[in-house]
Amino acid sequence: MAVILNQKKSTCPDWDSVPPELLYLITRKLSDLPDFFNFRAVCRSWRSSVPISDLPPQKCPLILEEHDKLFLPDHLRFFSLSTGKVFMLPFPNQLMAQEWMGPTLDGYLHVGQYPRTNKWLFNPLTHHQVLLPSLDDSRLPRHLLQRSGDYVISCGVGFDRPSLALFRLSNKKWNIGKLGRHFTNTCICVNGMFFSYDRLEGKTKIVEIATGDLISVVPSPMEELQEFVWLVESFGDILMVVSLESRTRTTNNHYDFGIYKLKVDFDNANHNPCWVQTESIGDRVLFICGKTGISFQAGQFHGMVGNCIYIKKLLAIDGSIICRYSIEDGGIEKIPCPFNDWHIFVPSLQYLNTSGSE
Structure with missing residues (x-):
């Protein structure tokens, strides 16, 4: 006589069976990037249902x-x-021989070797790379990159040196001095305008990026330079x-x-x-x-x-x-x-x- 054993049902949930539309709704509630990557790491079906291109808004x-x-x-x-x-x-192998130069605050990292070699903008989420040609000018010190649309701006901080160089992604050429001669240690690009604080004068200069025209010079709100x-x-x-x-x-x-x-x-x-x-x-x-x-x-x-x-x-x-x-x-x-x-x-x-x- 055959003996039939009662087999208990598994209490382990079947993560692969979660409907894709439900997975999408869950990811919309994940406001933190580590949670999003951990979510995609649960199993292959979750990873395919929620591609990295569908990053939640944050x-x-x-x-x-x-x-x-x-x-x-x-x-x-x-x-x-x-x-x-x-x-x-x-991090991609082809960029590992480069020198760390910091992030650009818009999702890209700036890597390369200083001073006169090519440099890259690299997005660690998408692995998209943009080659920046060599900025062959010893007058520009190690620099901070700002970006506005099609333009990338190299901002130097040295004394008595041209401190700005402009690079347009479409024509792949640096233009030194297009934005004038500014001594800046802080700047931002917003809506096609370049705002730089001149630490020698305490004034803020507003320049139109496309033309290089000086739009305005704003006096310091403080009596003493800070x-x-x-x-x-x-x-x-x-x-x-x-x-x-x-x-x-x-x-x-x-x-x-x-x-x-x-x-x-x-x-x-x-x-x-x-x-x-x-x-x-x-x-x-x-x-x-x-x-x-x-x-x-x-x-x-x-x-x-x-x-x-x-x-x-x-x-x-x-x-x-x-x-x-x-x-x-x-x-x-x-x-x-x-x-x-x-x-x-x-x-x-x-x-x-x-x-x-x-």
């Missing part, structure tokens, strides 16, 4: 580990402030962030910031642009690292606090930390970071336009 920056070695590693490490998670993305100044684009506003403390007090982790909004009307020829001080930025966050900064809404991300300035600080004892400054009451809070040194990285799937078409 603008919260990631902390990208900086590398002090000449050769880049085979993986890049990222840290999410929103979730406290670390994740890695592969050493630590940043320009940040924030939801259509141009903000100036000024550290009002001396170098000694800032090193000791004490901050006092002034925030100014640029009041400008390009349609009115008689309008003189000026800086207007503001006491609050509402739900917005300003994130400052090095000579650059970005802005996003805190309410969209877990753990982020609005009306605050997040700033990178290098301390001899603690290494690199993140300080959160409350604009409302001036309070300071340290945020743990797993990396000794890092940059801000803003994920993007947007491909750079190299054809010259609009």
